[in-house]
Amino acid sequence: MLTARAPRISTLAGLREALTRRAGPEAADWLAAATREIGAQPAALHRHFPEAGRRCGRGALEPAEETDRADQADAPAEADGLPAGLAWTVDDAARALLLAAVPLRGAELAARASAVYHEGDAAERRGVLRALSLLDVGEHALPLVRDALRTDDARLLAAALGPYAARNLDPHTWRHAVLKCLHRSIPLAAVDGVVRRRDGELRRMACDYAVELTDAGRPVPSDLWFLTGHLPRS
Template identity: 55%
Template sequence: MPMTPLPTRKELDAQLGGAARAWLDEALAEAEHAAAHAAEQPDADSSFAVPPWELRYAAAGRYCGLDHADSVRALLLLEARAGLPALTRLYEQGTAAERRAVLRTLHRLDIGSAALPLVEDALRTNDTRLVAAAVGPYAAVHLDAHQWRHAILKCLFTGVPVDCVDALSRRSRGDAELARMLGDFAAERTAAGRDVPADLAHVLALTAPAPTVPSEES
């Protein structure tokens, strides 16, 4: 199943207890302050001190609960208007859960294709949490055709449901090269005596060209 959309701040407040809401208020205020400071002094060197909101990012599960950690971390990234240095730092130094939250928020940040290395790193792992998060809306927009096809194969190989892949139908339609790769993958699995993932037939069907609409003259 596709990842459930992260709740809004209002929805999250309704789910958190009083202490967690107070902690989140403070954390978001620190993130907002960091964003304002960066806007006022864009050339300031922030490499020597970790902004307080980044420490809050790591602690989100402890103070707001593991079920809400992704949502809290996404709000912090958005409030801080996190750029590539912060995203890279949080991803590279974070736990799998912290990395997943970065991946799930990329499409909501104004960073263009700069964060593609983080998606590519996630797709090199066999951690299904990271692979599923990596094939979201950001990947659908920024992965080139070659990378995207291999992301589909990665999902099939690791058992990540292809329903997690954003824009699957649109990007698969008429993709003869993806169809070839799927056929080769299925043949390799069969030759090795291994099961072919059920999702493969679904994706293969999507690669068929869109039906043509007859013109009025024909």
């Protein structure tokens, strides 16, 4: 069974609304001042970006919008959603809004995002990856997604496979990223567009992996059965 995705943040307004509900007035004031400064002086991003967790908090972000129902129309839902640490956090939201305040677009904005990504720790990198679907960067930020997919950090993998990757990542890389999630026990609920983008080749790869697990006497996870298109044997 494919666990229901945590609702996605699809607009900056929705992200700002969610953050307002979770962060206090001091955090809101800091973020407003920081975004104004970044809008006037983009280099200020490098100073404010690492501060977001301390200034705004690091807890889970309450979703502002409903899940894209069309994307999981044939995916049974469970109430628990994503495990802790794989969904948006308050500092993710703050960092996304800081990046969105940079008055650049395309390759220039992607370069700025890449700079704070490579300068930052895991939480800062996750914030960049979360922000990508909300930034006007075209395909210029795909190197960041590919970098995150080479790690074994479940939080980075989940953040990398958001709406930006679902729209822009090539089929070969995306399929292997999905299989890596299964290898790392990351629920497919963390992968945006998995219902829409699964295809015959991914089904074949999933079947091969299911056979490998079965031959080794290991259980086949329910998400893997979902990808194969078969029901588990009773």
